[in-house]
Amino acid sequence: MTNLEDALGEIDVLAAAETTDAAPTKSALDGKINEHFAGAVVRKDLVKAVRGNAVVPSYVLEYLLGQYAASDDEATIQAGIDSVRQILATHYVNRNEHMLVKSEIRRKGRHRVIDKVTVTLNEKNDVHEAEFENLQVKGVIIDDVTVKQNPKLLVGGVWCICDIEYFHSDDQRVVPWILASLKPIQVAGVDIDHYYEARRAFTTEEWIDLLMQSIGLNPEQFNERGKLIALTRLIPFVERNYNVVELGPKGTGKSHTFSEFSPNGILISGGEVTVAKLFVNNASGRIGLVGYWDCVAFDEFAANRRTDQNLVNVMKNYLANKSFSRGTSIYGAEASMAFIGNTTHTVPYMLKNSDLFDELPDAYRDPAWLDRIHHYIPGWEVAPIRSEMFSTGYGFVVDYLAEILRAKRSEDFSDKYKDYFTLDSSISTRDQDGIRKTFSGLMKLVHPIGEASEEEVRALLEFAIEGRKRVKDSILRIDATMRDNPIHFRYADQAGVWHDVATLEESQYPQLYRRDWDAMPGGDGGSGDKATSVPAAPVDGHGPSVGDPTPSADAPLAEGHRDFSAGQKGVSYETLLLPYLQGASKITITDPYIRLPHQGRNLADLLSLLAAAKDDAEEIDVDLVTTEEHKVEFKQRQLLMLKAIKDASDAVGVRLGVRLDDTIHDRRIETNQGWRIDLGKGLDIWQKPSDNPFDFGRNRQEFRVIGSAFTVHYVKIPVTPVEEHAQ
Structure with a gap:
């Protein structure tokens, strides 16, 4: 018997295997993209064509495709695909073939490999040592200069192209592997002025579609709201200290952006988090992940029931103040945080019986912790990933866009809405911070120059307000003491007209969303059982003949x-x-x-x-x-x-x-x-x-x-x- 997970896993494999030998038809947008960003874009379906059995992030493959197939000429693309396939076949280390690669290095004396490299400090010998994940080699000496230039090697590891040499010694303490060279897989630099100049050639709709194609999604399969939801996942890469939660059904691609999109982010399991790994190790004094990565994403966060209260407290301080203290020292960092988890209930079920943070571990359902979240992405609105939802058009080479977004992190667009709109004064400072940071991130993504029309600004501002309102309304369900000061999530335009903003689920289920606070769990109302009327069917042992009217709802069911x-x-x-x-x-x-x-x-x-x-x-x-x-x-x-x-x-x-x-x-x-x-x-x-x-x-x-x-x-x-x- 095959269980559900195995069946769905097989479905995903089969769906991913659906390919076509014919090149997709190039759209007018694809032509425009190649005209203005020649050499910085790649056809997105090529990643699947070259991946084979190489278990590497998409940005690694796109880095290689960007070197050999960043063109709209079919002959060049095919030649580039062949080159990348040859490079992967020759240099990528497949984990189950590590002994074969080791033997090859020994035979040739020197060989180039593509592998994930992590570095640790050997305090006993006072040297840095590299470990190759797939090659399964550790203890390789790496010079301090290389480590200083690439500090991420020390936290989480980096995909690299390395030359490794072999020299055997009779001394059993000496590792025979020698690191001759190491090059992280990342672009050398980007021309952001050209990026700004080229942006002016695109309409807002075209630019959003270009960004969608860049993250591997087919914009034709999404409406405007769906596109905004997808782009919100990029805000942690373009906005410093941005905190976002996305809870939704399985299979909607929540973690894809954080695992495949950028070499500047790291995705970790929620159960693998410790204070030492995330913030600072008291014993060594070494800063953790937040000190080196632009975004730290926690996968399966809702499923983590083993919670360290000390971690929750340190994280709470960091989310609010961008700093954390360990011992007598105070540290600052700029890493954004994304918390990703699956929901097991529908939205109306959660609204009736609990709140939209229902799936989180109890320690994280602390109102003070939740109040640090700037935006709640409604993952239940995202359709499960299907093969037709993947892009076959042109988009930015992932590494190129990642470097652009990193460069934009130092800018602040949070006040750009003030030329047209004013937020209600009842909105608290923390709520305004959440709204402004989300708005700033979306502006950097969609309008990187900082120029947008009133209606374009309105669309982003309303979406930002809605995401923060979703957080705040759930907090009010959890903590009755925070309901004393009414908050109006609304804004005024230049004419002084006020516009209220509601979440989509508030509009869909008003009777559940706006029910009296006394009806909440723990109140007098409770969530009683539904009284269900059950119509009867067969009577006298044989049942009514076909065509008989449905029996009365009061009649009992019969065998x-x-x-x-x-x-x-x-x-x-x-x-x-x-x-x-x-x-x-x-x-x-x-x-x-x-x-x-x-x-x-x-x-x-x-x-x-x-x-x-x-x-x-x-x-x-x-x-x-x-x-x-x-x-x-x-x-x-x-x-x-x-x-x-x-x-x-x-x-x-x-x-x-x-x-x-x-x-x-x-x-x-x-x-x-x-x-x-x-x-x-x-x-x-x-x-x-x-x-x-x-x-x-x-x-x-x-x-x-x-x-x-x-x-x-x-x-x-x-x-x-x-x-x-x-x-």
């Missing part, structure tokens, strides 16, 4: 069976299945044949019925057990289809789990309320849909024709109260 004949119409899941599923919080569907598109449509229809019948703030867990296609060409289609159905279902609070089991034969549905529905034909009861796109049966099941005769049995199985109410 029995229903028979159906081929060619019948008027059958739908709403009358056949929903009455027995409504109100259940756990449902298991066993059907070996969810493979073809129309079978997937049937499943999606049932899940959408469940979503429509439940309360917005409730969630249902649905497990699908089905069999896997064995032919490769059909297997990929099936897995991608199941992934798409899961994404759509999860988004509305019907959390779909998928298990692939080739041993199943029965077709049934079971609920935690004790009902088992034995399905003679499974969910696939109708004939395949016609080719007529206007066939009413495509949207209404009642107009579909039953394919072959079948029987459905309804069986009641006693359950314990614990099982019935299990979530």
Whole structure:
């Protein structure tokens, strides 16, 4: 049996493997990009073409592509791809081939490698020693000058191109490896004046699309709001001491920007953080990650339940004051911080039962810590990554853009909105800081010269206000003492007209978002159980005949069976299945044949019925057990289809789990309320849909024709109260 994670992992691999030999058609924007940024841009789909089995960040591959394939000439691009592939084949160290590379170095005496290098100080011998991650060689002496020029070698490591020599010695204490040269993979420098000059040739929309393509995303797959959300992930690279949180479903690319985009940022697991690693080691006095990186991102932050309270306290001070104290010393740093995590509940569920920081460890749900966050990216608005969402157009070589953004960190655009707008005076200083820093970062990205129209400034300011309001409103849910001074998140234009700003979820779920504070957990209102009406179905042991009206909601559900004949119409899941599923919080569907598109449509229809019948703030867990296609060409289609159905279902609070089991034969549905529905034909009861796109049966099941005769049995199985109410 294959579990959900394995299935989705396979889907990702298959989706990533989708390539085309034909070069994509160059758009008018691509032509303009190459005209104004020749030599600094690369076609983004080339990274996938050259990656092969090289497990390296995208910026490493784009560095090489920028050397050999930064052109719009197809012949040059193909020659460059061949060169990069040859370089990777010859010099990249694959971890499982490290012995082969070591033998090659020994045989030749000297060999060039591409590997991640980390340096430590050997206090006993008073020397710096390098460790090569994939080559699995450590203790290599590296000179102090090289370490001083590249301090990141000491914290986190750097991808480098190195020449390594081999010299054997009879002295067992001497490492035979000698570092002849080391070059970090990064551009030598950028002409920022040319960057400004070329920016003037692009409209705002074109420039945003160029930035989207530069981070590897297809702008045609995103609306304006989606593009702003994607670009907000870049603010920590362009704004000093910027603190951002993004919580959302899995598979939306939250960590991609921080792991692949820039050599100036580092992504670490939330569980691997210590005070010594992040800030300063008291024993050695060495500054940690915040002293060397522009952005420190914490992956799987919400899943980290082991929390060091001392770390929380030191971090709290740093997030607020850009400094931290250890012992008797006070240190300052400029690193921005991004906290990334997955959500397991829908937005209305969180609004009804808790707050939007519900997934964070308890130690980080401290209002004082949360108040240091400048912006909350609504990760639930980001669509799960699909193959068509990746860009095939031209964008900046990642390293080039990373250096531009680093150069912009010393500038401050936080007051640029004041030419047109004024913030409400009730907005606290800390709230204003969050708004202004987000606005400043977006301005540097979209309008790097600092010039923008009133409407362009308005769009960025409203987005910045919304992100800080999302933080503050959640804090007010957690800490009742902060509700005494009302805050109006609004701004006035030059005419003196005030404009209120609301978060999107506030507009979508006003009854949940604005409910009385007394109804919060711990208050008098609480979050009571939903009263669900359950319509009855079969009666007298056999059930109503097809076409009978749905029984009264007051009538009890009954055991029995229903028979159906081929060619019948008027059958739908709403009358056949929903009455027995409504109100259940756990449902298991066993059907070996969810493979073809129309079978997937049937499943999606049932899940959408469940979503429509439940309360917005409730969630249902649905497990699908089905069999896997064995032919490769059909297997990929099936897995991608199941992934798409899961994404759509999860988004509305019907959390779909998928298990692939080739041993199943029965077709049934079971609920935690004790009902088992034995399905003679499974969910696939109708004939395949016609080719007529206007066939009413495509949207209404009642107009579909039953394919072959079948029987459905309804069986009641006693359950314990614990099982019935299990979530």
